[in-house]
Amino acid sequence: MPPAVPSPILRRRRLGNELRRLREAAELTGDQVIERIGWASASKLSRLENGRSRPDPEDVGLLLDLYGAGAALRDELLVITEEAGDMRAWRRSYPVMTQQQLGWTELEAGCAQIREYNPVLVPGLLQTEGYARLRIISANAAATESAGPSTGHDPETEVKARLARQSLLDRADGPEYTAVLEEAALGRRACPPDVLRDQLAHLCELAILPNVTLHLLLRDTRIGEFYLPPTAFSLYRFADAQDPETLAIEGGFIDVMSTEATTVNRYKVAFEWLCSAALSASDTLTWLFTATGRLTETATSSTAAPGPTAAPAQRRRQTGRLTER
Template identity: 30%
Template sequence: MARERSGPTLAHLVLATRLRILREAAGLSRKQAADGLGAHPVTVRRIEQAQTSLDEGQVRVLLRAYGSPAAETEEFLGKLATANLPGWWHPWRSVMDPWQLDLMSVESAASMIRSWEPALVPALLRTRAYARAVDDVLRPDLPAAVKDARTDFLMARQERLRTQQTRIWAVMSAVALHTRVGAAEVMAEQVAALRAAVDSPDVTLQIHPLDGPPHALTGTPALTVYRVEAPEIPDRVVRECGPAGAADVWDACATVTDYRLLLDYSCATASHPDKSREVLA
C-alpha cells in the first residue's frame, strides 16, 4: 500500500535513487524493469522518484533483475523499514506548501542553505510573530488555525536546522527593514532577532543597501539553494513564484550551478557580513 502523501525521508530518497542507478547500470529501461514486475513503467518511475513507499517484494524483484549480489540485496532490504517511516514533518503535512513535501528530506539533510529574499526577512531567520504576520498578508485565504500551524512548522524547521548545525547563508535587501510587517513591536523584535542571528557561527547574513546599484539577483523572486553531502542526492534550487506557496524546484546540475553563481555574484556586491550589525543597529 502506498504511504500517505507526506514527502520522502532522506533514507527513502537515497534508496529510490540507488534503484535508478542500479537499473541504468544494468542497461535496462523503465519499461523492461516494469515488465519484470508485471506493472506499468509509471510504477517504476514512481518508485525511483520516491513518490510511493518501497514494497519489499517489488524491490527484491527489481534487484534480482539488476543483477545485485545477495549481500547487496539483503543490505538494501534491511534499510526498507527505516526508509518507509514518515518524516519528522509528517504532522504538518496538511499545512505545508506543495514543494515542501518533496524538499523537506533535502532540507533536513542539508549542510548549507543559501537564500535570497528581495523584500522580506528570509524565512529561516523570521521570528514567530513576523512569520505569522507575513501569512496574514500573503495568505489571506487560509484560516487562522492553519496559519498558526504553518508558523509552528517554520519554528520547528528552524530549531532542527540549529540542532544539526546547518549553515544558513542569506542575502536580503534592506527593503525588508523598511517594510512594516505587523505592528511596530513585531518589527522591533525581528530586527533584534537578526542582530542575534549574525552572531551565530552558523549564520551569514548580507544586506543590499537601499541606495546600492542593481545586482545579479535584482528582480529575482525569493530563492533557496540546498547543499547536501549525500552523494546520491543532488543539490536543489527552489524559486518561489506566484501565489499560494507555488515554487519551481530544480535538481539539474547546470540549473543549480547557474543559480549558485547568481548568488555568488549578488553576495560579492552586497555589504560584507560584518557590516550587517551596523545596518541592523
C-alpha cells in the same frame, strides 16, 4: 529537535535514482523489468524510479536481484528503502507540522548547507513569531480575496509549524546557513514598528551563531553589471553527497523546485554575486544592531513617562541583552 537524517522524500529520490541507474547498467527497459518480475502495472516501476511512491522492501529486493546489485550496495539501498518509507516516525520529530510547511521541512532536513535570498521578505527560517504571523495572515487574505484554496489550518497552527522548522539552526549538527537580506525587506513597509524591532533584534541574535552568516544588500548597491535577481530562491546541499543539490524558487503563491545541475549552477553564481555586493557579515551585524537601537529609542521616547532619566533607563533595558551577547 528535527532529525539529522534526510527526510523520507529525499530518501525516495536517492533510491529512485539508484534503481534507474542499475536498470540502465543492466541494459533493461522498463517493460522488460515489468515482464520479468511479473508486476501488473508498468507505472509501479516508474513511480519508484521517480520517487513518487513509498517503496516496499520486498519490491526493491526483487529489483536488486534482477539487476545483480552487489552485496554492499544492496545493503545500503535496503537501509535507504526503510528510511524512505518511515514518514510517520519522521513527522513525530516535529511537534507541529502542516502541509504548507512540510515541503520546506523535507528539503531542510539532512542539509549540510542552505543559501537563501529574498528581495522582499525575511526568509522563513529567520522569522520571529510576530513577523511570521503577519506574513501568513496576509497571504491567507490574498488567497481568500481570490477565492483560492484554503490551507486547511488556522494561522496560529501555521505559525507554530514554521517556528518548528527553525530549530535546525540551533542543532549541534545544524547546516551551514547563509542568507542575503535586502534592506527593503527590513523597512517599515514589512510590518509595524514593534514587530520590525523584534525581528531586527532576532536577526542580531541569529547572526552570532557559528553556523549562520547574514549579508545585507543595501537598497542602492549595484550587483555586477547591473544584475537584478528575478525572484527569491534557496539552494540546498545535503549531507549525503549522493543526494542532488536542489534549487527552490519561492513565488508566494506557487513554488518551483529543480535538481537539474545547469539550472542549480546558474543560481549558485547569482548567489555569489549577491554575497559579493552585499555588506560583510560583521558590517551587516553592525547595521542590524544600529537599526534595532533606533527603533528601540523611538519606541522608548514615545512611551516613557516624562522625566530626564526615563528614556535612557528604558533604552538600556531593551538593548542590554543584545550588547551582552
